[in-house]
Amino acid sequence: MLKVEINSAKEGKDAYFYGKFNGLTDEKMINRFYAASAAGVKIRLIVRGECCLRPQVKGLSENIEVHSIVDKYLEHARVIIGCNTGEPLTYILSADIMNRNLDKRLEIAVPLLEKYTAKVVRDIFDIQWDDNVKSRDLSHNNINEYVRNGLKPVRSQDEIYYYFQQQKK
Numbered sequence: 825m826l827k828v829e830i831n832s833a834k835e836g837k838d839a840y841f842y843g844k845f846n847g848l849t850d851e852k853m854i855n856r857f858y859a860a861s862a863a864g865v866k867i868r869l870i871v872r873g874e875c876c877l878r879p880q881v882k883g884l885s886e887n888i889e890v891h892s893i894v895d896k897y898l899e900h901a902r903v904i905i906g907c908n909t910g911e912p913l914t915y916i917l918s919a920d921i922m923n924r925n926l927d928k929r930l931e932i933a934v935p936l937l938e939k940y941t942a943k944v945v946r947d948i949f950d951i952q953w954d955d956n957v958k959s960r961d962l963s964h965n966n967i968n969e970y971v972r973n974g975l976k977p978v979r980s981q982d983e984i985y986y987y988f989q990q991q992k993k
Contacts, residue, residue, distance in 0.1 A: 825841060825904060825906040825908070825913065825915075826841060826856050826857070826859075826860045826865070826906075828906060828908055828909065829841050829860055829863075829865040829906055829907060829908075830859065830860050830863040830865060832865075832907065832909055833860075833863045833864035833865045834863055834864070837909060837910075838907050838909075838910065839863075839864060839865045839866065839907055840865060840866040840867070840868070840905075840906070840907045841857075841860060841865055841866075841867050841868075841904070841905070841906050841907070842867070842868045842869070842903075842904070842905040842906075842949055842953075843867075843868075843869045843870070843903065843904045843905070843921075844869070844870040844871075844901055844902060844903045844904075844949060844952070845869070845870075845871050845872070845902050845917075845920045845921050846871070846872045846873050846900060846902070846920045847871065847872075847873045847874040847875070847920040847921065847922045848869065848871045848874065848875045848876060848877055848920070848921045848922070849874050849875075849876045849921070849922045850921050850922055850926050850927075851876070852926075853921045853926070854876060854877045857869075857877060857885070857888060858877075858884055858885055858888075860887075861884070861885045861886060861887040861888045862884075862887075864887065865887060866887050867887055867888040867889070868888075868889050868890075868891075868953060869888065869889070869890045869891070870890075870891050870892070870893060870949070870952055870953065871890055871891075871892055871962070872892055872893065872894060872899065873892075874922070875890060875892070875962060877890065879962060879963040880963040888963075889961075889963045890961075890962040890963055891952075891953065891955070891959045891960065891961055891962065891963075891971065892959070892960045892962055892968075893952060893955055893958050893959045893960075893980060894958065894960075895958040895979070895980070895981045896981060897981055901916070901948075902916065902917035902918070902919065902920060903915065903916055903917065903945055903949060904917065904933070905945075905946055905949060912942070912946065913935060914935070914936045914942040914945050914946055915933045915934060915935050915936065916933070916934050916936065916945070917931070917932070917933045917934075918931045918932045918933075919931035919932075944991075947987065948984055948987070951978070951980050951983045951984055951987060952980040952984075954978045954980070954983075955971065955978050955979060955980035955983075956970075956971045956972060956973050956975060956977060956978050957970075957977050957978060957979040957980075958970075958979055958980065958981070959971040959980070
């Protein structure tokens with residue numbers, strides 16, 4: 825997916841990659857994220873726990889933003905979303921982006937081919953990205969500050985509940 829986004833960015837097309845993981849420690853994948861950032865791919869990552877990637881470093885990862893959300897309910901969702909030349913691809917994953925998972929285990933990524941299900945997963949990612957109550961921004965000098973943007977408070981765990989309530993109507 826990153827190769828497609830890198831090629832799109834080099835051609836001047838929209839290119840983005842979004843991901844949600846519990847951990848991001850695999851050096852090979854981190855270097856691929858850096859290469860994608862250098863090519864102009866906009867990258868948004870939600871990493872709940874360990875994150876060895878250094879976002880927002882001039883000349884290295886300027887196009888990468890990383891948030892971390894730790895709230896009342898433990899979440900294990902692992903998702904990747906790519907622009908895919910305007911036809912977004914959404915996958916759910918069995919593994920975090922960690923050496924122990926990618927080098928020593930058999931893991932799987934499953935594309936969400938049903939459009940409504942893929943849209944719901946992308947909507948949930950967007951709700952979590954907009955969290956400004958429990959989300960911390962890992963992008964500013966490793967200070968790990970809470971995201972406070974002056975907008976109406978968005979606590980993603982609550983907002984996702986409301987989202988699904990609206991889907992039932």
